[in-house]
Amino acid sequence: MGDTAAACYIGLMSGTSLDGVDGVLCEFPADGRPTVRAFASAPFPHPLRADMLALNTSGEDELHRAALAANALSRLYAEVVESILHQASRSPQSVRAIGAHGQTVRHRPQAFDGTGYTLQIQNPALLAERTGIDVVADFRSRDVAAGGQGAPLVPAFHLDWFGGTGRHVALLNLGGIANLSLLPADGGASGFDCGPANALLDAWCQLHTGQDFDAGGAWGASGQVVEPLLAALLADPFFALSAPKSTGRDLFNRAWLDAHLQHFGTAAAVDVQATLAALTVRSAADALRRAAPATERLYVCGGGALNGHLMRGLAQALPGMAVASTDAIGLPPLQVEATAFAWLARRCIERRPGNLPLATGARGSRVLGAVYPA
Ligand SMILES: Nc1ncnc2c1ncn2[C@@H]1O[C@H](COP(=O)(O)OP(=O)(O)OP(=O)(O)O)[C@@H](O)[C@H]1O
Ligand SMILES: [Mg+2]
Secondary structure, three states: OOOOOOEEEEEEEOOOOOOEEEEEEEEEOOOOOOEEEEEEEEEOOHHHHHHHHHOOOOOOOHHHHHHHHHHHHHHHHHHHHHHHHHHHOOOHHHOOEEEEOOEEEEEEEOOOOOOEEEEEEOOHHHHHHHHOOOEEEOOOHHHHHOOOOOOOOHHHHHHHHHOOOOOOEEEEEEOOEEEEEEEOOOOOOEEEEEEEOHHHHHHHHHHHHOOOOOHHHHHHHOOOOOHHHHHHHHOOHHHHOOOOOOOOOOOOOHHHHHHHHHHHOOOOHHHHHHHHHHHHHHHHHHHHHHHOOOOOEEEEEOHHHHOHHHHHHHHHHOOOOEEEEHHHHOOOOOOHHHHHHHHHHHHHHOOOOOOOHHHHOOOOOOOOOEEEOO
16 A cells, blocks of 8 residues: 555544544545545543633633643644554655644634634644644635635535535534535535534533543433523524524633523533533524425534434434434544545645635635645
8 A cells, every 4th residue: 555646635633522633544546536544533631621621711821821732732633643654554755745623722703803813723833843744734714814704614525525416415513513514416515503512512511420521412311401491592693693604612612501501500410411412403403404404314423423312313303304424425423524624635735725615604715724844
């Protein structure tokens, strides 16, 4: 292996769940289907997770703390790259570039001065230095500069990888935040963030059970949905906004949840977890029915695809639609986002646009990312 004509890229994703880093090595043949050749992941050490979470809100000496957290993240990225290369028996020289997402600590596109910003921290220079591979980073800023949300970026990739089936298909990524990609049978595509997912589920679960996440959704499944609380949460104006729209921990965080819970002080912790699961399901299902009622098949990716309680809820909320994980279409749910960043890195290196203006709201197609040569 290693001397085919296929271009080889690595994608690295660490999302808003703050669970860790997922990485893939992906081969793009000159023609024909690309293939994922290796996958590795590394959990965040708890201190790094705490540092990243703290950087989501302003605090003392945050430039210094952000710079050190970026270094720590890039060292973890380099470890994942090493593990991927080892698995695939590849040399660094055989990889054209790494697409590294970085860690979103603030997402306020088009806010404040009209341009706003979205901030994914990492140290791409350190990653290039440690791996000897070109690094593509900062994928979102150019879209924001062009008037867009800088998110979601995955719909363009979903269209390229999963589109063209002649059916009305949708993809739902259940990461920290949930986002939908709509792939209608006519070959078009759009997408938007639809609401919170694991960011809130994990936070509540950690607080009340000490576990990082609710495995299989079993704890939430054992509770009762608090319907008035669910209605209050769903009344947040974000859910009624029309696309393009994107969100993050800037909105859906513990403070947001606590503000609502003030009025439901007697709710049992397990029932709040059940309600947060129902919020994830309802907000995604409602948005999908509204935006693409003709959808025949919904494929779910991200860690939420491993949450049986969420998957059963989606199937119930969407009668008439077939609901399955992306395993059913050849890409395991934990590999989809990382593969998107391998794909986006290739688009950048080849100077081809990476955004889908219908999804981000940008004024047009743009080449995304900044290259840090090895
Ligand atoms: N077996 C499981 N059961 C329930 N939930 C799971 C399971 N495995 C993973 N998860 C959930 O998935 C989360 C991680 O998902 P993922 O890595 O896709 O999200 P992310 O890093 O936030 O990515 P992004 O925001 O970019 O979509 C975990 O924090 C956890 O909540
Ligand atoms: Mg993750």
